[in-house]
Amino acid sequence: MTQLEELLARWMPRQRWFAGKGAPVERVLIEREHPIGGADPGPHGPGMRALVVAVHQRGGRARYLVVIGLCAKGRLRDELAHCAIGACTLGGAQRTVYDALHDPELTGRLLRCIARGAGTGPVRFRRLPEPAEPIATGMRSLVHTGEQSNTTLVFGERYVLKTFRRLWPGLNPDLELNRALSGSPYAARPHGWIELDIEADGGGGEVPTTVAMLQQYLRSATDGWVLAATSVRDLYAEPGTPPGEAGGDFAGEAERLGAATAEVHRALARALPTDVLSPGALRGLADAMAHRLETAVEQVPGLAPYQDALRAAYDDFARVEAPLPVQRVHGDYHLGQVVRTDRGWVLLDFEGEPAVPVAERRRPSSPLRDIAGMLRSFDYAARHQMIGSADEEALAPVARAWARHNRDAFCAGYAAAGGIDPEKHAVVLRAFEYDKAVYEVLYEAHNRPTWLRIPLDSIASLAGSPRASERTPPPR
Structure with missing residues (x-):
């Protein structure tokens, strides 16, 4: 394993969204590594990369999304010390690697890319094609502490960005069903999403795969x-x-x-x-x-x-x-998947059980x-x-x-x-x-x-x- 893969092998099992707790990690492999607005630290801030990480346990493989931030070794801001992954050599230089989803400086970059609809390249940012108000930017994000299988960011009181940690090839049902319900008073309106290509299970080429979804923030819920x-x-x-x-x-x-x-x-x-x-x-x-x-x-x-x-x-x-x-x-329906707003009940989290392949959840x-x-x-x-x-x-x-x-x-x-x-x-x-x-x-x-x-x-x-x-x- 590379230095970065060794760091991830120690760090990932400690995260609450990691599905393989209790089983020994046999191997970690970075299958995809894509820059987002600059892979390395520069004059405009830390570098940022989206990783598709395959974790091998008990003879099987599970793939996860890890979005890393990169800064010069020893230059990680104090408020981000809790999300440090470790230090290693990347591109011939010593870097400190950390979980970028906790860095508002970097997550703002994700919001701006979705707002622009940056739809080309290995990481594609999509806006809904239907007429809608422009996506506002410039808001700082906070990580929602109640999430378990995913990581959700709250931007002001306007949007939530749910990042799907466990990856299965294909269109995530949460995006698919929320788009089908767009305009319904019983669902939060989607605004856009992020996708990248990963290898289909069992071969057969690469498949566009949903890795995050931007959605309406529900006030007073x-x-x-x-x-x-x-x-x-x-x-x-x-x-x-x-x-x-x-x-x-x-x-x-x-x-x-x-x-x-x-x-x-x-x-x-x-x-x-x-x-x-x-x-x-x-x-x-x-x-x-x-x-x-x-x-x-x-x-x-x-x-x-x-x-x-x-x-x-x-x-x-x-x-x-x-x-x-x-x-x-819905597929995983319970009281934790619904919220009561001042307008009535709203259903959330249509992705189904994250441990089940997308193809099965879409049946x-x-x-x-x-x-x-x-x-x-x-x-x-x-x-x-x-x-x-x-x-x-x-x-x-x-x-x-x-x-x-x-x-x-x-x-x-x-x-x-x-x-x-x-x-x-x-x-x-x-x-x-x-x-x-x-x-x-x-x-x-x-x-x-x-x-x-x-x-x-x-x-x-x-x-x-x-x-x-x-x-x-x-x-x-």
Whole structure:
């Protein structure tokens, strides 16, 4: 490895957006290295380069976007010391290398390039072709601290620039679906994007790949998870009060969120291709759910007592005779992906699961998959504050009542706004809910073991079994 690759091999696993934590890094290779407005330090400031970095772990390869800043060794500004990658020799000179996305002097360069629509060269900056107001420049950026799988920059109170750290060849669904929803009150308006070419998986030449998206900044926006958690906290303070009578009742917002979700699904169905799953495709989808269940049971023995109930739900799903319409959907839908503004609910982050290839994320799916994701999120919002509480046993029925109350409100709002009625598709919805809960079991076992009881208790409740937290051995 080169000196720079050795620095990246030590630095990348420590970043919150790195997906391969816990596995040894076997090799790091810089596959692409493109200058952005000057690769080396000069009279106009630090140099800047966009890197496509391949990280080899466990016999596989994952590619990441790393945008580096370059300055003379020892000349890194004090306020950027926290994002230093290290010092190495580049172009015959000693340079200090750092994460350029934390440097407003360099990120302003990205904004100016998008505003100009600098559309030639290996790194291409695109503006939306539709008539729109000019993109303003001259604002300093701040890194949004809540991001995990990506890095998002906020420019003033005008724009956000989301940089996609994990790279898969092709058009990112976040850009594709936001463009399809442009003008909708339920989505933030896109303004432009950055793309470069990377090699297609399995060969076959280079593919234009979305690496960043510039979008409208939403003023006065409150995260849906925060609003729901506040409602749960209010109810916990009055545990004998029904959820609909507590001061922080969330059901009205849940119903409006259901309506907004239906409107987005209808807009996506109008703008992008739709289809109907054949019986064979339906069985294939059920088989994939069963395979995920087998994998999860092997790794989390506490899931085994519910295996038969889950398999029965998947078998019922495979035997559904009614046509199952599919379309483009959000794909990773939960309360953290929506915000409440003064105009209503807005849906964010349409990229789907970043660890899944883009081609798979772009496949049409049932809108019930998104509904199941949000219903699971209500359950998480209701239960997570009980963990470690001395009053957990007393609060468990309160949490279940809150989740049920808001699930019903969300589904009612969805159906009233013209979406399919979830109550009339219980078999399909149950299968998607179980599948999501199994995914959550694996995620929590590997990342937040103390939260593992949330999806396990939910599965136990859906299966009509004793609470999983009373009988769960630790994951293997």
